Amino acid sequence: MDTLTLHLEPEQDLLLSLSEVAQEKQISGFLLGVVGNLSKASFQCPGRDQPTVLEGELEIITLNGTFDADGVHLHLSLSDGACQVWGGHLEKGSLILKGADLLLGILKQGQAARSRTKTRLEIAVLPGCPWCASALRLLEAYNIPHLVITVDNDVTFQQCQQRSGMNTFPQVFIDGTTIGGFDSLEKLQRSGELLTLK
Structure with missing residues (x-):
């Protein structure tokens, strides 16, 4: 080390x-x-x-x-x-x-705590949004690697809206595909599918 x-x-x-x-x-x-x-x-x-x-x-x-x-x-x-x-x-x-x-x-190469492969889950969040905070806590609780997109300006908002077709946040993407918001993420957690993203 x-x-x-x-x-x-x-x-x-x-x-x-x-x-x-x-x-x-x-x-x-x-x-x-x-x-x-x-x-x-x-x-x-x-x-x-x-x-x-x-x-x-x-x-x-x-x-x-x-x-x-x-x-x-x-x-x-x-x-x-x-x-x-x-x-x-x-x-x-x-x-x-x-x-x-x-x-x-x-940690030296090969000892990384998380996978060095491409992160499969992306999540777009609005600052101060309680559903976004809950979604991030859920991902952290299960140690799911994820990329956070912070929507703090109009350009990023429009990019996320065009990508997902959604006006609400959080917006969750797996392997580039929109799966929905917090309810969809929670459904993945209940079914056990969320753990497959580790």
Whole structure:
């Protein structure tokens, strides 16, 4: 196993920064350690529909999980100014306050945690959409490799609409074919077919 240090500057997004490094360097592995703080933390607590968002001087206590070119799955715990500890599944929007240093464990070729073959499932999501968040949590819970298309502008919206013929989100594609939205994804999960996409 090789290691890589990653330094993040103020205002960088913790999740997106690690995801960008994994994609750019085509690496996979897991987090060995972290020291740093956040000005804003966004994390998903179990059983809640929306992420919890905290702001202030937030000290990172632990950050555990895996990363590769297809995605990042991290669990965060942190302390606020009253020394109250919070934690959950790290979401986008967690911003570095003064700085953060991460130590990454890089798996060698052939040891990747996820398949290096082409990702079969794509999902188009709208920011802030509860059904989209539920769909992403379902995929992550079953560790299904997936490519996320974030629909945050009119051009991407129109491209997805033309591709799927749908006006609602999420939009799920398997092997390039539209299968539907969250209900269709949940149906695949109940039938056991979702596991065949691992």
